[in-house]
Amino acid sequence: NAGVMQNPRHLVRRRGQEARLRCSPMKGHSHVYWYRQLPEEGLKFMVYLQKENIIDESGMPKERFSAEFPKEGPSILRIQQVVRGDSAAYFCASSPELAGGNTDTQYFGPGTRLTVL
């Protein structure tokens, strides 16, 4: 069972360009979460998606950031008009659905390290 896949692993963009980060969850997982990690800091929740639905985007900046998880294909985190402050590692995690409404165990992908020049 392949783990959570993310690509690209490294992405360099100039200010004002767009960044697209992709995440394929583990097989059988229908829940995807995106986190941002600044250097030497912890993980900050950005958005939680299920197939074709955004469940919670409370951690995502209101402007320039968007996320989707289409019926077919990977989840995409899109950052428009990137600025230097967007430089960070972006991790995707996925989880199965547990019975009884229990909190799901989240498994992380390798991350995409975004550098904005």
Place this chain on the structure above:
Amino acid sequence: GENVEQHPSTLSVQEGDSAVIKCTYSDSASNYFPWYKQELGKRPQLIIDIRSNVGEKKDQRIAVTLNKTAKHFSLHITETQPEDSAVYFCAAPLASYKLSFGAGTTVTVRA
């Protein structure tokens, strides 16, 4: 404010000694507490987790204890080895799905 507080921020131990990391949380409804290990440049990896219906869980040299009354949980690593050097994060749910992570503890095992 932050839901989860983690201490200490750095921890240096002699190889073979034990390491203990403590976390406190604020939401009394939290019922799931995972611990992740992150090596430099790598992904966070789940090393152990505990649900609120038990007070302790052990997996070889790693154990986690939970005190629901006091709302804190701890990671214990015994007989530390150089490969245990990493950043360790605790987490607790803000909602049934949303994890709030501690700020991390950088553990260094001295040979």
